[in-house]
Amino acid sequence: MSDAYIALADGRVLEARARAPGRTRGELVFTTAYTGYEESLTDPSYAEQILTFSYPLIGNYGVRSERFESDSVRPNAAIARELTDDVAEWLAGEDVPAVDHVDTREIVTTVREEGAMACGIAAGPDATPEDAVAEMEACEPMSDHVDIGAQVSVTEPTVHEGGGDATVALLDCGAKGSIISSLTERGADVHVLPYDATPEDVADVDPDVLFVSNGPGDPENFVAAQTVVDEFAGDLPLAGICLGQQVITSALGGSTEKMAFGHRGVNQPVKDLRTDKVVMTTQNHGYTVDDTGPLEVTQVNVNDDTVEGLDSEELDVITRQYHPEANPGPHDSLGFFDEVLELARSAPSVAAD
Numbered sequence: 210m211s212d213a214y215i216a217l218a219d220g221r222v223l224e225a226r227a228r229a230p231g232r233t234r235g236e237l238v239f240t241t242a243y244t245g246y247e248e249s250l251t252d253p254s255y256a257e258q259i260l261t262f263s264y265p266l267i268g269n270y271g272v273r274s275e276r277f278e279s280d281s282v283r284p285n286a287a288i289a290r291e292l293t294d295d296v297a298e299w300l301a302g303e304d305v306p307a308v309d310h311v312d313t314r315e316i317v318t319t320v321r322e323e324g325a326m327a328c329g330i331a332a333g334p335d336a337t338p339e340d341a342v343a344e345m346e347a348c349e350p351m352s353d354h355v356d357i358g359a360q361v362s363v364t365e366p367t368v369h370e371g372g373g374d375a376t377v378a379l380l381d382c383g384a385k386g387s388i389i390s391s392l393t394e395r396g397a398d399v400h401v402l403p404y405d406a407t408p409e410d411v412a413d414v415d416p417d418v419l420f421v422s423n424g425p426g427d428p429e430n431f432v433a434a435q436t437v438v439d440e441f442a443g444d445l446p447l448a449g450i451c452l453g454q455q456v457i458t459s460a461l462g463g464s465t466e467k468m469a470f471g472h473r474g475v476n477q478p479v480k481d482l483r484t485d486k487v488v489m490t491t492q493n494h495g496y497t498v499d500d501t502g503p504l505e506v507t508q509v510n511v512n513d514d515t516v517e518g519l520d521s522e523e524l525d526v527i528t529r530q531y532h533p534e535a536n537p538g539p540h541d542s543l544g545f546f547d548e549v550l551e552l553a554r555s556a557p558s559v560a561a562d
């Protein structure tokens with residue numbers, strides 16, 4: 210007898226083993242990363258999703274809070290072929306349902322063929338298949354989570370000092386901790402502002418660059434962040450990672466669209482169109498830039514040609530769809546933060562202030 214069930218929107222109900230009990234729902238996605246489960250499970254961009262690990266054994270090097278990207282577990286549930294006791298106890302302690310002993314290859318192939326989909330989980334001694342189906346049926350599309358930023362953002366401005374070489378206003382739409390530390394380690398002071406900060410809040414910081422973070426859900430729902438970008442475009446350098454790239458593009462007149470199943474993993478090849486070099490990157494996104502507006506494409510994904518990097522010399526904009534801060538994943542793109550801070554320190558718009 211199983212004590213956990215996974216209901217998929219295509220009608221299937223999979224049997225599994227409960228590792229952390231509970232009932233929940235979310236958009237079913239998968240990551241192909243083979244390490245970095247602590248970072249992924251604390252990445253705020255996974256809010257309202259159920260994260261399936263395609264790598265079969267998750268938890269084999271323990272759980273250390275030094276590797277967390279935020280202060281709590283962010284996906285609504287986790288699925289793996291085998292979860293160690295360490296991870297199961299961590300997730301149970303955080304009230305995040307987790308299940309294993311399920312054919313994750315079947316889940317990954319289903320999501321690849323049919324796209325990210327609604328999913329319900331029921332795990333624990335009394336769980337029934339009907340419970341999982343009821344959860345799945347109550348699952349809202351990602352774009353209906355219109356205020357998802359409120360789940361993941363700071364509520365008050367906070368400052369991380371890095372030496373004061375540059376001042377960054379970081380719009381926190383669900384920022385990973387290592388984006389902040391990548392900036393402070395390079396000498397910048399980072400003023401983290403709530404996702405719904407106003408242009409006045411940003412002006413109060415008197416920043417050298419406006420940086421829009423990663424974050425969960427549909428970028429078109431981050432209306433306040435788009436307003437702020439629109440207000441400062443041309444006056445202040447703009448930088449963004451992942452959701453940040455999407456928000457900046459939309460605010461400047463471009464657009465985004467939902468992908469079938471997105472990119473989540475640590476070995477996504479990205480080609481820089483100016484140098485012809487390919488680097489391996491960390492990714493976690495389900496939306497992509499469709500129309501780039503006034504921005505120029507500088508980098509593309511080698512697998513599917515989607516936009517990975519944008520810039521505008523005229524507007525002093527530089528963005529990435531992938532995660533240069535890594536955590537988890539390859540460190541090949543950390544130079545992005547040097548480029549951002551160089552732009553912040555040298556932008557004529559700032560020098561003219």
Ligand SMILES: NC(=O)CC[C@H](N)C(=O)O
Nearest residue numbers: 423424426451452495496
């Ligand atoms: N990591 C992110 O910032 C993700 C951005 C956006 N929520 C997406 O899924 O595309």
